Amino acid sequence: GENVEQHPSTLSVQEGDSAVIKCTYSDSASNYFPWYKQELGKRPQLIIDIRSNVGEKKDQRIAVTLNKTAKHFSLHITETQPEDSAVYFCAATDNNNDMRFGAGTRLTVKP
Amino acid sequence: ETGVTQSPTHLIKTRGQQVTLRCSSQSGHNTVSWYQQALGQGPQFIFQYYREEENGRGNFPPRFSGLQFPNYSSELNVNALELDDSALYLCASSLDYGELFFGEGSRLTVL
Numbered sequence: 001g002e003n004v005e006q007h008p009s010t011l012s013v014q015e016g017d018s019a020v021i022k023c024t025y026s027d028s029a030s031n032y033f034p035w036y037k038q039e040l041g042k043r044p045q046l047i048i049d050i051r052s053n054v055g056e057k058k059d060q061r062i063a064v065t066l067n068k069t070a071k072h073f074s075l076h077i078t079e080t081q082p083e084d085s086a087v088y089f090c091a092a093t094d095n096n097n098d099m100r101f102g103a104g105t106r107l108t109v110k111p
Numbered sequence: 112e113t114g115v116t117q118s119p120t121h122l123i124k125t126r127g128q129q130v131t132l133r134c135s136s137q138s139g140h141n142t143v144s145w146y147q148q149a150l151g152q153g154p155q156f157i158f159q160y161y162r163e164e165e166n167g168r169g170n171f172p173p174r175f176s177g178l179q180f181p182n183y184s185s186e187l188n189v190n191a192l193e194l195d196d197s198a199l200y201l202c203a204s205s206l207d208y209g210e211l212f213f214g215e216g217s218r219l220t221v222l
Contacts, residue, residue, distance in 0.1 A: 001170075006153075034210070043115075043201070043213040044154065089153050098167045099144070099211065101153035 002027040004092050006102025013080050014110050021105045023090035024072045030092040033066060033073045038104075039086045047088075048075070080109045115204050115214035123220045124192050132187040132217045134202030142166075143185040144211065145177060146201040154201055160185055161207075189219075197221045 003026040013019050025033075034049035050057045050064045050073065057064050061080075066073040073092075077084055087106050093099040116135045124130050136143055142161045146154035156169035160179035174190040183204070189196055199218050203211040 004153075036213075043215050045213070046210055049210070091153075098156050098159070098169060100156065101146075103153045104151070 136204035
């Protein structure tokens with residue numbers, strides 16, 4: 001089955017700096033890669049996703065890149081703000097069935 | 112449109128007991144997935160129901176079982192509770208295999 005690894009497990013940046021979180025996956029059949037943000041005590045919420053027919057997708061300060069050959073994808077947050085502080089999870093699936101999540105990255109943005 | 116709601120929000124059980132967790136899907140959604148999230152970990156896929164049929168299962172023993180009703184609400188049942196079952200149980204609904212919308216979760220403590 002699919003195995004998703006995520007790093008770093010913790011990331012601390014200064015407000016205004018960029019943050020990058022990286023994930024690798026094992027199953028070449030995976031074709032959908034969402035990223036979720038989970039604030040303390042809250043539900044995971046989708047912030048951006050990418051499908052395997054696209055190499056990059058951007059939504060304002062958030063972007064995701066996908067390298068299918070190397071089986072890795074990354075989340076990029078630019079101009080970070082304190083409200084970006086949360087735990088971020090990457091995930092991978094081939095049809096949204098049996099979605100596998102990474103272990104999470106705790107991002108802290110220091111004002 | 113109502114979001115995904117789960118009940119109860121918190122509960123405490125003892126080893127060997129049984130528990131039922133409930134989930135109401137977001138309006139219009141026909142697919143429900145259940146995840147177990149241990150403290151500091153990413154969500155782990157338990158199983159998914161699509162139009163009342165189990166449509167995929169993660170690496171969880173048979174004492175984890177589920178049900179989806181005609182109105183697409185769902186239950187997760189866990190028998191013979193073990194200490195390691197203590198976790199946040201998340202329900203997520205979607206339309207077919209689209210974006211997952213998570214509930215706030217049910218936090219189960221097994222003593």
